[in-house]
Amino acid sequence: MSSAATNPVPPNLLRGLWLQAEVVHALALRETRTRFGGHKLGYLWALVEPTLIILTLDALFRVAGRATPVGMDIFSFIVTGLVPYHLFSASARQVAESINGNRALLFYPPVQPLDLAIARAVLEGATYFMVFVLLMGAHALVLQRFEVDDLLTVLWGFGLASFLGASAGLVFCCLGQISNAVDRARGPLLRPLFWISGVFFTAESLPAHIRKPALYNPVFHTVELVRAGWFSTYGPEHASSTYVLAWIGVLAVVGLVLERLVRRRIELT
Amino acid sequence: MIELEHVTKTYRTTKGPHVVLDDVSLRFHAGEGIGVLGRNGAGKSTLLRIIGGAEAPTSGRVRRTSRVSWPIGFAGAFHGSLSGEANCRFVARIYAQDIDRVVDETRAFAEIGEYFFMPVRTYSSGMRARLAFGLSMAIDFDVYLIDEITAVGDKPFRKKCGEALEERRARAGLVLVSHDLAMIRRHCTRCLVVSRGALSDYDDVDEALKVYDQSLSA
Incomplete structure (x- = not known):
């Protein structure tokens, strides 16, 4: 990418894209190995955290005797809320820390800051998709029953959650290069989303005067989409893909512009 | 230029x-x-x-x-918990090289024996230098x-570097x-x-x- 900016002869665009894809692929592989202990089974550890949270919440719901909306069993209700939320928040966090966590790799000129961000977003997307497939697969095995209303809508919801997290992460990542305060503020800013993104409730179940402000939160829309796709008894009438896409568009443009601006400020040591 | x-x-x-x-x-x-x-x-x-x-x-x-190569130094940008081999594969990938060829040539040049398959954090600085230099020589730069x-590096390594x-x-x-x-x-x-x-x-x-x-x- 830097060669495109500094090279007087514009390189073949397709070849450039292919080379960048190779770099992202290499980074994602490397990250998989370093993060999960260099052992192939280590990837399973990625499953442990969300599984524990889900089982805990499942137990809490049962003990508290809280009812889930009609047609949703507690386990599926929690998984369809928690996985897209986690996909968003983990993508945002991982991408936000992509430069600070991999600074040494920028030593290799083919590796550009954006590649680090993309590799992490891809890896988070793959991880949480796997988490979802395995949890729902296990659930189906236990129940001996498997029903999905509309798989495409489920995938679309995940895709939006992933891009939303990655583009928010990119903005945080670049701002973090300018000011450390942004890095410190990121956690406190994002954490409340856990409580207001529909992990524990649906838009339908909210009173209208609360539903309206709650739907300003784009993460809530991605959860709604996933649930609308998964449950035949629940519809997507409160979710707006366009609204989420608008957020993604604005965050991505701001993030990419910031990346150009902070590129010269990134220090290797 | x-x-x-x-x-x-x-x-x-x-x-x-x-x-x-x-x-x-x-x-x-x-x-x-x-x-x-x-x-x-x-x-x-x-x-x-x-x-x-x-x-x-x-x-x-x-x-x-x-x-142009990356700046080849003994500290390098190797990941400590990955083996020398895994680090070589990563660099070969980002430079779109034939991975097996780069690994074989680096291993032959570095002469660090079984350490090649052990985490880089177990290496001495001389061994890191051998790995870094061998790896860079396995990739064709202008x-x-x-x-x-x-x-x-020790004397044999310096001699080898000079010749390469x-x-x-x-x-x-x-x-x-x-x-x-x-x-x-x-x-x-x-x-x-x-x-x-x-x-x-x-x-x-x-x-x-x-x-x-x-x-x-x-």
Whole structure:
């Protein structure tokens, strides 16, 4: 990418894209190995955290005797809320820390800051998709029953959650290069989303005067989409893909512009 | 051809901006052997990172029409928990090289035995240098940027590096940061002295060494 900016002869665009894809692929592989202990089974550890949270919440719901909306069993209700939320928040966090966590790799000129961000977003997307497939697969095995209303809508919801997290992460990542305060503020800013993104409730179940402000939160829309796709008894009438896409568009443009601006400020040591 | 135009590099510190390179310009073609001299902290490694493109200058332009290596030093950008082999595979991938060939050639050059398959954090600095140098030689660059790699190596390794560089010099250029003056004399025909943010450019290596020597004792 830097060669495109500094090279007087514009390189073949397709070849450039292919080379960048190779770099992202290499980074994602490397990250998989370093993060999960260099052992192939280590990837399973990625499953442990969300599984524990889900089982805990499942137990809490049962003990508290809280009812889930009609047609949703507690386990599926929690998984369809928690996985897209986690996909968003983990993508945002991982991408936000992509430069600070991999600074040494920028030593290799083919590796550009954006590649680090993309590799992490891809890896988070793959991880949480796997988490979802395995949890729902296990659930189906236990129940001996498997029903999905509309798989495409489920995938679309995940895709939006992933891009939303990655583009928010990119903005945080670049701002973090300018000011450390942004890095410190990121956690406190994002954490409340856990409580207001529909992990524990649906838009339908909210009173209208609360539903309206709650739907300003784009993460809530991605959860709604996933649930609308998964449950035949629940519809997507409160979710707006366009609204989420608008957020993604604005965050991505701001993030990419910031990346150009902070590129010269990134220090290797 | 590599060209630096009015390059300034400033690092932010708690005590305000620190200028490492102040409006330097440099132009060389890919086949040249260039030695870089300067005291510790003069900005030699920064210069290499900017030539290679690992860091962007604060202001000014860098143009490259040749394939330039990363700055090859003993510290390197190896991941400590990955094996030497896994690190080689990663670098081969990002440079779109034949992975198995790069791994085999690096292993043969580095001569670190079974350590090649052990985490890099278990390596001594000499072993890291062997891995880094072998890996860079397994990839075809037009210009190799070498940052004091021989300083930590033993005598056989230094000899091997010298021979590999000699062989490579026939078709590739070299920017060599070193305090080993004999090595600079052997591989370079041009010399840069980095001092107080400025570059002095000498076509005569012996003259550069003389000037540098005097500046050290002054």
